[in-house]
Amino acid sequence: MLGLPEGIRGCLFDMDGVLTRTATVHAAAWKSMFDEFLRAWAAKTGTPFVPFDKVADYDRYVDGKKRADGARSFLRSRGIDLPEGTPGDPPGAMTVQGLSNRKNELVQAVIERDGVQVFPGSVRYVDEVRRAGLRTAVVSSSANTAQVLAAAGIADRFMARIDGVVAKERRLAGKPAPDMYVAAAEALGLKAAESAVFEDALAGVAAGRAGGFGFVVGVDRAGQADALRANGADVVVGDLRELLTHEDAR
Numbered sequence: 001m002l003g004l005p006e007g008i009r010g011c012l013f014d015m016d017g018v019l020t021r022t023a024t025v026h027a028a029a030w031k032s033m034f035d036e037f038l039r040a041w042a043a044k045t046g047t048p049f050v051p052f053d054k055v056a057d058y059d060r061y062v063d064g065k066k067r068a069d070g071a072r073s074f075l076r077s078r079g080i081d082l083p084e085g086t087p088g089d090p091p092g093a094m095t096v097q098g099l100s101n102r103k104n105e106l107v108q109a110v111i112e113r114d115g116v117q118v119f120p121g122s123v124r125y126v127d128e129v130r131r132a133g134l135r136t137a138v139v140s141s142s143a144n145t146a147q148v149l150a151a152a153g154i155a156d157r158f159m160a161r162i163d164g165v166v167a168k169e170r171r172l173a174g175k176p177a178p179d180m181y182v183a184a185a186e187a188l189g190l191k192a193a194e195s196a197v198f199e200d201a202l203a204g205v206a207a208g209r210a211g212g213f214g215f216v217v218g219v220d221r222a223g224q225a226d227a228l229r230a231n232g233a234d235v236v237v238g239d240l241r242e243l244l245t246h247e248d249a250r
């Protein structure tokens with residue numbers, strides 16, 4: 001048993017923090033990039049340097065969102081209005097795109113250096129889902145999704161992938177809008193009501209609720225179970241293995 005309601009025929013998995021241990025890599029990269037920037041900004045404007053909080057600021061403004069959306073959202077929280085710039089801006093330039101490029105440089109360096117670890121309970125769960133004949137997709141805001149899935153060795157477990165690259169090509173709104181999840185259900189030939197969403201980010205469970213999905217599973221890796229519920233999770237687990245009955249989980 002998969003711990004899902006009757007009528008669910010497909011599972012839509014977020015990647016960073018649900019399938020792979022990469023949410024912490026992203027959080028650390030956001031912190032390095034923003035702290036470099038905030039120091040320079042404080043010096044330039046003669047204001048105090050207040051560092052990026054890897055837990056509170058990450059969860060509230062950045063987690064689960066497309067890269068530039070996360071950058072804009074955090075800067076807005078500090079009342080900082082930077083020009084948008086262009087995707088070719090040098091990493092670290094004082095534009096939304098320049099800061100986003102710097103963050104990506106840091107993430108890619110860590111992934112190349114350290115590789116990618118999976119959550120074994122999640123891989124086990126995906127395997128049980130497939131064994132039960134349900135369809136599977138990955139829905140990640142990350143433009144590095146293909147690379148991360150390949151490095152983790154789990155790419156072939158998913159029938160569809162809607163990620164940051166696809167969202168850009170198809171002009172899909174990012175999480176918390178439901179559009180990426182809706183596109184994934186469509187790619188699997190399913191209705192939202194027949195699909196379950198698996199998410200560790202507040203923006204992600206909000207997307208699941210907004211899209212009217214059949215079930216939204218919040219995966220609590222950061223001690224934010226109540227916030228996951230408040231934003232749209234029907235159930236919250238610490239690890240996907242908890243959804244399996246004892247028999248399956250052996």
Ligand SMILES: O=P(O)(O)OC[C@H]1O[C@@H](O)[C@H](O)[C@@H](O)[C@@H]1O
Binds near residue numbers: 065066067140143201
């Ligand atoms: O910068 P990338 O790899 O395109 O990823 C964008 C976002 O992808 C999300 O999956 C992560 O939760 C965020 O932390 C990350 O910033």
